[in-house]
Amino acid sequence: MTVKQVLKKIFQYFLQGLIILAPIAITVYAVSALFNFIDGILPGIIGKFFPGFLGTDAEGKAINIPGLGFVLVLLVVIFVGYISSSYIIGKLVELFDKVLERTPGIKLIYSTIKDFFEAFAGNKRKFDKSVLVSIEGNDVWQIGFITREELHEFGLTEYVAVYVPQSYALTGRLYFVKADRVKVLTDISSTDAMKFAISGGVTEIDEENPA
Structure with missing residues (x-):
């Protein structure tokens, strides 16, 4: 040798x-x-x-x-999650939430962070419908996630909001596209779709865990 x-x-x-x-x-x-x-x-x-x-x-x-x-942080987070399930505490949290969302200055920061976390977990998850979306051309597709299916407030009746994550980053772009330019992914889970997009397409898809 x-x-x-x-x-x-x-x-x-x-x-x-x-x-x-x-x-x-x-x-x-x-x-x-x-x-x-x-x-x-x-x-x-x-x-x-x-x-x-x-x-x-x-x-x-x-x-x-x-x-x-x-x-201590773990215990506090778990404890808050536990007591928030009770009716009285839940109402107090809801009241506090409304106060923060109506406070000038704080509203922008609080509501943005809250919506961001709720998009990934909880009852208001947004990144649970993975799709292929054609934006740059008819033969070019990107992995995205439908976050809004109705955009009447923007004057768009046949459009949906699609978030497209960027590879090796925690950022992405939001697009308003026509519904016929979107293909819902049914053979892979949203988690695998997100990993595949963020990794630049090098992550293996878990075929045993379809959506």
Whole structure:
């Protein structure tokens, strides 16, 4: 085996190792960054409102217990989700929600973020109807998601709103297109369609989990 062949083989092993380790490393990094961020800010907040709860170090600062902040956030989110299912709490949350949605300035930020999260989860999910949409030409198709099937307020009676995600990004574009330029995907799930679009078409489709 020549030196060139050996180097080529080593390079192939490098690429194979990179393909295996890169997704793992990026995922671990993202989770660790969130983990450390929450752990970094919560001890100070807890020490301010509940002095002595965590104890203090030699400098008088609240002791940072690794993982405690992340666990507390998870417990708070789960607890809020649990109590919001009760009638009284649900009504209070609904009232608070209306106040925020009618407050000038805050309304824009709050309603936009709320709609964004509800689009992916909950009872108002929007990205659950995956389609192929022809925008740039009759023979060119893109993966998209129907978010509105009626656009009467825009004066469009035969159009639907289609969100087209961009590859390797958390962004996308919204198009108003005629309904006859849209094909509903029935053989793959919306989750697989989203992964396929974001990955640039390199993600394998799970054939065992059709929509």
